[in-house]
Amino acid sequence: MASLPRFVPILATPGSLPPPAVDEQWAYEVKQDGQRAVAYLPGDGSVRLLARSGADITPAYPELAALGRALGRVPAVLDGEIVALDGQGRSDFERLQSRMGLSGSPAKAARMAQRVPAQLVLFDLLFLRSGSLVRQPWTERRAALEELGLDGPHWSTPAVVVGHGEQALAMTREAGLEGVVAKRLSSVYEPGVRARTWIKIRHARTVDVIVGGWVPGRGRLGGLPGALLVGERHPGGLRYAGSVGTGWSDAERTRLAELLRVAAVDRCPFDEAPPVAGAHWVLPRLVGEVRYSTRTKAGRLRQPSWHRLRPDLAPDDIG
Known part of the structure; x- marks a missing residue:
């Protein structure tokens, strides 16, 4: 990972939906309830996962090792959330807790991966090939992420919707999900900052x-x-x-x-x-x-x- 720069994840600010007058300037994603992770893929088939704290959590999730091979020889740094899904396909933090903290116990992590498989939900691309993308607007980073086609057995790039924030929030409420994250289309990626351009809206x-x-x-x-x-x-x-x-x-x-x-x-x-x-x-x-x-x-x-x-x-x- 020596050739890849380190990134501290951007953080979303708790808040409410953007005003209807600017709704079309925002994208909406389902808010996941899991463990934040930045994935470093140097292009040699390997992957390293770092938690928000900077701790190396790669050994805790052996099923995500194949992500490096899926991307091949393309160096990249991806931002996402590791989740465990319930029977309805919703992220369930209580299920994920049985997977967390196992980096020092590879054998137990492998057993738990069979019982409670993890999924890496990808939502941003910070570095690709030889350059950082953090100063590019969200729309360009998102397009580059989607072009990678990263949808596999234990990782996915879920869809987003531009505008229609009220409908997106209502849909997540009806589905029993935690809420949405609104991201301004023009926003750059601000490592380590609790940004006003990313807003998390939870259902109360x-x-x-x-x-x-x-x-x-x-x-x-x-x-x-x-x-x-x-x-x-x-x-x-x-x-x-x-x-x-x-x-x-x-x-x-x-x-x-x-x-x-x-x-x-x-x-x-x-x-x-x-x-x-x-x-x-x-x-x-x-x-x-x-x-x-x-x-x-x-x-x-x-x-x-x-x-x-x-x-x-x-x-x-x-x-």
């Missing part, structure tokens, strides 16, 4: 939850809740749904601290006590609304964020 899901405990914050948040431990009612009791550590203003955090102190109890109200160090338990009577992205197979909320307290609801009203 909400759920009413019951607060069963909390964990104190640190530093200036000492004595205040750093995270709430929340659950969902079911016929047998209260099932732990996860830890929520973002979404409050200072005033809301202070108000929650007062309510939690009044409701303090010694016994965990969840069916099974979550393995959370330093937890304080409360009577399960406070109801809140939480935003989240998806759920794990165990029902835990992924990327939860506090939205609001629901004083209009009692615990028995939900579930």
